[in-house]
Amino acid sequence: xxxxxxxxxxxxxxxxxxxxxxxxxxxxxxxxxxxxxxxxxxxxxxxxxxxxxxxxxxxxxxxxxxxxxxxxxxxxxxxxxxxxxxxxxxxxxxxxxxxxxxxxxxxxxxxxxxxxxxxxxxxxxxxxxxxxxxxxxxxxxxxxxxxxxxxxxxxxxxxxxxxxxxxxxxxxxxxxxxxxxxxxxxxxxxxxxxxxxxxxxxxxxxxxxxxxxxxxxxxxxxxxxxxxxxxxxxxxxxxxxxxxxxxxxxxxxxxxxxxxxxxxxxxxxxxxxxxxxxxxxxxxxx
Amino acid sequence: xxxxxxxxxxxxxxxxxxxxxxxxxxxxxxxxxxxxxxxxxxxxxxxxxxxxxxxxxxxxxxxxxxxxxxxxxxxxxxxxxxxxxxxxxxxxxxxxxxxxxxxxxxxxxxxxxxxxxxxxxxxxxxxxxxxxxxxxxxxxxxxxxxxxxxxxxxxxxxxxxxxxxxxxxxxxxxxxxxxxxxxxxxxxxxxxxxxxxxxxxxxxxxxxxxxxxxxxxxxxxxxxxxxxxxxxxxxxxxxxxxxxxxxxxxxxxxxxxxxxxxxxxxxxxxxxxxxxxxxxxxxxxx
DNA sequence: GTCATAAATTGTCCTAGACAAATTTTTAAT
DNA sequence: ATTAAAAATTTGTCTAGGACAATTTATGAC
Numbered sequence: 001x002x003x004x005x006x007x008x009x010x011x012x013x014x015x016x017x018x019x020x021x022x023x024x025x026x027x028x029x030x031x032x033x034x035x036x037x038x039x040x041x042x043x044x045x046x047x048x049x050x051x052x053x054x055x056x057x058x059x060x061x062x063x064x065x066x067x068x069x070x071x072x073x074x075x076x077x078x079x080x081x082x083x084x085x086x087x088x089x090x091x092x093x094x095x096x097x098x099x100x101x102x103x104x105x106x107x108x109x110x111x112x113x114x115x116x117x118x119x120x121x122x123x124x125x126x127x128x129x130x131x132x133x134x135x136x137x138x139x140x141x142x143x144x145x146x147x148x149x150x151x152x153x154x155x156x157x158x159x160x161x162x163x164x165x166x167x168x169x170x171x172x173x174x175x176x177x178x179x180x181x182x183x184x185x186x187x188x189x190x191x192x193x194x195x196x197x198x199x200x201x202x203x204x205x206x207x208x209x210x211x212x213x214x215x216x217x218x219x220x221x222x223x224x225x226x227x228x229x230x231x232x233x234x235x236x237x238x239x240x241x242x243x244x245x246x247x248x249x250x251x252x253x254x255x256x257x258x259x260x261x262x263x264x265x266x267x268x269x270x271x272x273x274x275x276x277x278x279x280x281x282x283x284x285x286x
Numbered sequence: 287x288x289x290x291x292x293x294x295x296x297x298x299x300x301x302x303x304x305x306x307x308x309x310x311x312x313x314x315x316x317x318x319x320x321x322x323x324x325x326x327x328x329x330x331x332x333x334x335x336x337x338x339x340x341x342x343x344x345x346x347x348x349x350x351x352x353x354x355x356x357x358x359x360x361x362x363x364x365x366x367x368x369x370x371x372x373x374x375x376x377x378x379x380x381x382x383x384x385x386x387x388x389x390x391x392x393x394x395x396x397x398x399x400x401x402x403x404x405x406x407x408x409x410x411x412x413x414x415x416x417x418x419x420x421x422x423x424x425x426x427x428x429x430x431x432x433x434x435x436x437x438x439x440x441x442x443x444x445x446x447x448x449x450x451x452x453x454x455x456x457x458x459x460x461x462x463x464x465x466x467x468x469x470x471x472x473x474x475x476x477x478x479x480x481x482x483x484x485x486x487x488x489x490x491x492x493x494x495x496x497x498x499x500x501x502x503x504x505x506x507x508x509x510x511x512x513x514x515x516x517x518x519x520x521x522x523x524x525x526x527x528x529x530x531x532x533x534x535x536x537x538x539x540x541x542x543x544x545x546x547x548x549x550x551x552x553x554x555x556x557x558x559x560x561x562x563x564x565x566x567x568x569x570x571x572x
Numbered sequence: 573g574t575c576a577t578a579a580a581t582t583g584t585c586c587t588a589g590a591c592a593a594a595t596t597t598t599t600a601a602t
Numbered sequence: 603a604t605t606a607a608a609a610a611t612t613t614g615t616c617t618a619g620g621a622c623a624a625t626t627t628a629t630g631a632c
Contacts, residue, residue, distance in 0.1 A: 004584075008463040009492050014585090015615055022588090023613085034622065036585060041494070059595080061612065098485050098503060102445075141495035142502065148488050152445065159388070159438065177294040199384050202434050206295050208327065209427035216428065217384060231614090233593075234291075290615075300616095301584055308619085309582085320591065322616060345626080347581065517583090519624075 001039045003029075010047050011179075011229055024064035049075055052134070055228045055257075075134055093125075093132055093146070101149050114157060114193045118186055118274070122150060126182075151182060154189045158198055168285050170253075171219040173201040173210070175238060177230065183256055184225035190274055191223070194281040207238055211245040221251030221284065223271075226258035235259050243268055251284050287325045289315075296333050297465075297515055310350035335361055338420070341514045341543075361420055379411075379418055379432070387435045400443060400479045404472055404560070408436060412468075437468060440475045444484055454571050456539075457505045459487040459496070461524055463516065469542055470511035476560055477509070480567040493524055497531040507537030507570065509557075512544035521545050529554055537570050 007014045021028055027047060029037040049071050053063050056078050063071065096104060109117045129146060132138030172188045174181055181202065188198045199217065214222055222242070226235040235258040243252055243265060255271035264270075269280055293300045307314055313333060315323040335357050339349050342364050349357065382390060395403045415432060418424030458474045460467055467488065474484045485503065500508055508528070512521040521544040529538055529551060541557035550556075555566055 002585090005463065013615075016613090018586090019614070034585080059612075060614095139495065139498050139502075141491060141499035144487060144489040144491060144495075145499065145503075151488060152441065155438065156442065156445070159442070177291065201430060202437060203430040205427060205430060209425060209430075212425050213427035213431065216425075217431075288616090299584075302582090304617090305583070320616080345581075346583095 001044065003037045003039070006039050006044060006047070010044065010051055012047065012051060020060065020064070024060065026064055046071075053078070079131060079134055093128055093138055093142070098145060098149060101146060102153070105149060105153050109153065109157075114189060118154075118189060122154075122186065123274075125150070147182065151185060154185050155200065157189055158192055158200055168195075168221075169197040169199065169217070169219045170221045170223055170251075171199050171201070171214060171217060172223045172225075173205050173213075174225055175210075175230075176204045176206050178204060178226060180227035180229065180256075181225070183227065184223070186274060187223060187225065187255055187271065187277065190277040191281065194278060196281065196285070207241060210242060214246060214250055219250065221253060222246070223253040223255070226254065226256040228257035230256070230258040232258045232261055239265065239268060253280065253284075287330065289323045289325070292325050292330060292333070295330065296337055298333065298337060306346065306350070310346065312350055332357075339364070365417060365420055379414055379424055379428070384431060384435060387432060388439070391435060391439050395439065395443075400475060404440075404475060408440075408472065409560075411436070433468065437471060440471050441486065443475055444478055444486055454481075454507075455483040455485065455503070455505045456507045456509055456537075457485050457487070457500060457503060458509045458511075459491050459499075460511055461496075461516075462490045462492050464490060464512060466513035466515065466542075467511070469513065470509070472560060473509060473511065473541055473557065473563065476563040477567065480564055482567065482571070493527060496528060500532060500536055505536065507539060508532070509539040509541070512540065512542040514543035516542070516544040518544045518547055525551065525554060539566065539570075 001009075003014055003017055006012075007017060017027070020026060027039060027043040029039045029043065032038050046068060050060075050063055053071060053075055054060065056075075058074070058078075063074075066074065108121045111117075112120060126147070129138060129143045133140065133143055170188075170191055172184050172191075174184060185200065188200045192198045199219065205213070210222065224239070224242075226232075235254070235256075239252070239254055239259070246252060248267060251269065252267065253269045253271055259270055260272055269284065271277065271280060287295075289300055289303055292298075293303060303313070306312065313325060313329040315325045315329065318324050332354060336346075336349050339357065339361055340346065342361075344360070344364075349360075352360065394407045398407060412433070415424060415429045419426065419429055456474075456477055458470050458477075460470060471486065474486045478484045485505065491499070496508065510525070510528075512518075521540070521542075525538070525540055525545070532538060534553060537555065538553065539555045539557055545556055546558055555570065557563065557566060
């Protein structure tokens with residue numbers, strides 16, 4: 001596997017991969033005849049764990065000082081505590097076909113209602129998938145499959161259930177370079193449950209286009225999500241720029257790991273947890 | 287705008303941007319205090335046009351030999367001929383709100399049926415959007431918005447209409463690095479119309495995971511899409527590798543610009559146009 | 573005209589170095 | 603001993619210029 005492919009695959013920059021090799025001596029790939037790097041499956045797997053540990057707050061220096069086994073241990077140690085065991089999820093993560101997955105998800109949604117479904121079912125499910133990947137009991141393919149079905153179901157909710165006659169309209173989007181949209185979707189679903197008219201953009205949008213769209217659609221606010229992969233510094237800059245471009249009356253809401261670290265600004269609402277959404281709603285729109 | 291952001295935004299590699307500057311003298315960005323490149327809005331717009339021309343088959347050497355105006359002319363000249371004017375589309379591309387766009391799309395779908403909707407409405411619409419962007423009459427934001435609603439509608443069709451009791455199951459996916467999924471979605475919708483049970487993955491999948499998923503889901507075939515942004519060489523390699531990994535009984539179908547250039551292989555079906563889908567269906571599954 | 577060979581074009585990789593932002597450690601002061 | 607400022611370390615992203623294989627175009631022989 002090429003350095004380019006690897007970078008794409010696990011979401012670590014090419015420059016970063018090279019400098020890790022130079023500084024920490026890992027990963028050291030084999031070289032092709034032309035001297036190009038070629039990574040093994042093992043190295044890819046190791047790097048996934050490294051990436052995971054990093055996003056959990058550990059720094060490269062420490063991560064690379066550990067052996068492969070120690071890393072694995074650290075990973076389970078770090079994630080374990082957060083797990084809320086839920087036996088109801090077991091079948092979903094194991095044997096069901098996509099049709100059955102769909103059926104199961106829909107049934108749970110019916111039973112719990114949208115809000116409880118997200119908090120009591122979807123979030124634990126996502127945690128379990130994560131945990132399962134850590135343990136090696138769930139393949140990436142399966143994780144993607146289930147996440148995909150869940151996304152589909154939630155997206156459907158945004159369209160089909162007509163919101164109550166709230167005049168409030170919110171635009172949900174991610175900026176170019178932010179490929180993680182699940183968090184945004186969950187947030188949108190919860191805002192939807194609060195009676196907000198939610199417009200969710202699946203495509204990533206250049207910063208400069210956001211203003212055009214908000215004025216064209218005459219929305220009352222814009223909600224953005226910045227995952228841990230988005231440079232926190234950049235998120236801050238982007239939000240400031242956006243706040244500047246937008247009409248002061250348009251609310252600006254940001255969520256995701258990259259904005260947890262004390263981004264503060266006039267006229268900007270940071271959403272640190274999905275639980276806050278009802279509160280944010282009533283604060284902004286009443 | 288940073289070189290990294292620019293690269294993300296328009297889909298041209300960082301190395302490529304630098305070497306274009308070295309070789310062709312464009313774009314030459316201003317430099318920050320530390321010597322880092324900083325691109326202007328004009329340059330970004332120019333580069334979008336360059337990218338477009340390139341994907342239309344023109345080579346960089348020629349593109350960069352032209353002036354800005356000449357490039358614009360060449361672009362309109364190249365795309366113009368393909369346009370099938372359709373006045374019915376006009377309102378959609380101009381003034382409607384997302385809710386109205388949704389309504390309009392749904393009405394057309396109702397009226398035409400899925401297959402005709404795609405051929406007679408969706409494809410011309412996408413062409414018009416493209417054309418509109420070229421002329422500068424449609425913003426990127428609006429293009430994304432409409433594309434997004436269309437995607438949503440089509441994706442819905444795959445779920446809601448239960449396919450007839452065909453035993454045939456097809457998995458539709460894109461490999462890591464392929465971010466364009468619209469073509470795949472259109473194809474899936476047409477296969478769906480042929481009575482195939484279509485499982486569409488929204489997430490990009492590593493090559494190595496595809497085999498696991500096909501065997502786990504026991505699908506009868508896998509369909510992949512490779513847009514013009516995917517390196518054609520790589521697509522060929524990936525397909526060969528995949529064909530090798532998969533059970534010979536599992537059909538392999540590939541589409542998109544990157545596989546138009548004479549990729550041939552045992553037991554691989556190349557789909558060069560959406561019109562071919564009914565034929566492919568009957569050939570593979572009867 | 574057709575085919576093989578040579579030349580030009582093009583994108584991606586290479587090395588090695590620099591530096592700012594963020595974080596940690598050390599030092600100084602109360 | 604706690605806190606604050608200063609120094610050192612860590613980390614990711616940028617820089618430059620070079621190399622080369624894959625592809626496309628031009629040249630020449632038949």
